[in-house]
Amino acid sequence: MSVIVKESYIGAGIVYVAGRDVGNASGVEVSIEQEEKSLPNYRGGGGNYDSVTKVSSVKLKMTLNAFSNENLALALRGKVSVLTADPVDNEIVVAKLDGLAPTEKLIDISKPVTVTNSDGTTAYDVDVDYYVSAAGIRAIGTGEIVDGAQLKVSYTSAAGNALEALTEAGVTVPVVIDGMNDANGKPCVLRFYLWKPSPTSSLSLITDDYGSFDIEGEVLANDAIVAAGKSKFFKRLAA
Template sequence: MSETVTESYIGSGIVYVNGRDVGNASGVKIDIEQETKEQPNYRGGGGNAAEITKVKSVKLSMTLNDFSNANLALGLRGKVEVLTAGAVTDEVITAILDGLADTAKMIDTTIPPVVTNAAGSTTYDVDVDYVVSAGGIRALSTGAITAAESLKVSYTSKAGNALQALVESGAEVKVIVDGVNDATGKPYTLKFYRWKPSPTSGLDLIGDDFGSFDIEGGVLADSSIVATGKSKFFVRSAA
């Protein structure tokens, strides 16, 4: 008598894109679109004499909860540039009273900037004439800076990275899910050989809850896999 084996499933795991851990991913989903061709039965009685179902496309989507520039580059077809810290001297900005005059680079706010008038003869006081943020200088209407005044600001730029959005045509990447079935404790892996993500449909950048964003793309056939019975799209291995 054969034994019936059941295995409940609650999936969790770490998602790697080209070997990079993308951080917390709250969802990974596969969608397979199929196309059926039918040959009607013309011999009486209706129905079909034959039919064939083909895979039209394979889609992989994931919900990412980590807003790193590397992750956003996947969803925005972007390029990530490394920013190095450095001294910026006498960058010219135009004052906007109680509004932000942005600087060319992010300001390291742990190092006080120096803000002067255009001639350099007057040095303004932080938190009296202006406040500073990573984005730039906000002149205070209660201070000595006048509206639309030309200012010079010297500051230290902050190290980090910058995302240049929508500058790439879309890269193909390898995706591996190194997972665990939480219902059984058994490990599994999912390996997608070629994934080409499309730009995300939108990003919620300000809100009162933890953010996430969705990325979807086509899983393409890997023509280098020619062995009989081996998938060109993806493989799932489980203990």
């Protein structure tokens, strides 16, 4: 008598790209594109005499909810650099009434900011003559700052990191999904040996709900795997 195996599946897990936890991932999907070649049956009766299906590509797509610069660098083929907290003295910006005069660095708004005229003889008042944001200085139309005036801004830059988008040729990285089948509580692990993500086609930057973005790339064949019966692309381990 055969035994019926119940193996329902609800997937969850942690996604690691080159060993780095990418944070909350709301979706991971594998797609396999195939190419079929067929030999028509010329012996009468129609149909095909033989056919073969070849794998033309293996794609891995993940939907990420963590908008870190490291994740965005994967999606935008970018480079991430570290920003240190440094004092900035007398940076020159051009005032735009009720608009933004951006500073070169990210302003740490928890630290004092000083704004003066170009020769430093007049100090302007925050929330009266200008507002401060992380991006720069916004001159208030009812204040003393004149549109187009050169200002000197002194502040402390915020520590963090910077992403330079679309500057890299792309990376090829391993991906491991440390997964769990929530339907039965059993672990399942997927290992993709060589994944080459492509730049994302769109990125929503202002939304009225939690944001997410997709990264898709090709899973390349790993020539280091030569044993018979072993996949060059990925494998799934399940308890």
